[in-house]
Amino acid sequence: SQKIEQNSEALNIQEGKTATLTCNYTNYSPAYLQWYRQDPGRGPVFLLLIRENEKEKRKERLKVTFDTTLKQSLFHITASQPADSATYLCALDGNYGGSQGNLIFGKGTKLSVKP
């Protein structure tokens, strides 16, 4: 079965630096991969989706890459701010190309941005 690993449980960086989070999967290449942000006591919030035929996607200070050869996605936050501190979750579809209601999530990386 598909497994996701987010390599770091926690990442501490200085304000203004670029945060890079890693997501690796073990089995089939998913049709798409998503990144979510979760703040304490709240549900995850969707950030970006990247499809299997896309190498890179950007949204403001966020950038996601998808390497199906390495079975890896990288999530970057440039010019990080203390407000970016949260847990970031990687998710991919549980059944290839199937309905989007079945997501497999990584355990998340808790990002702390220090002023």
Added chain:
Amino acid sequence: KAGVTQTPRYLIKTRGQQVTLSCSPISGHRSVSWYQQTPGQGLQFLFEYFSETQRNKGNFPGRFSGRQFSNSRSEMNVSTLELGDSALYLCASSLGSGGPYNEQFFGPGTRLTVL
């Protein structure tokens, strides 16, 4: 547009009891998915409903069940509660059609504590 709402927000039950959680999706969304989140296992998919039919199911015992009504509202039920069922239960809604790339919108969750 109102977001996903879940009731109740907090619940305390004892072992052996049963519980019903409710989720109201965003207006126009026909897919509702349920997830269990615990510190040890992270976010795990329970099931997805679309147009009142269960479309996907995760690897949870039969004590966990759900249903969806004609207005897309959904309920999940857990019978014969066990201590290990203590978790944050999250509901997510999405359009559910038009391709597998729709983002999911999560509710705030129901925090269930089993004593």
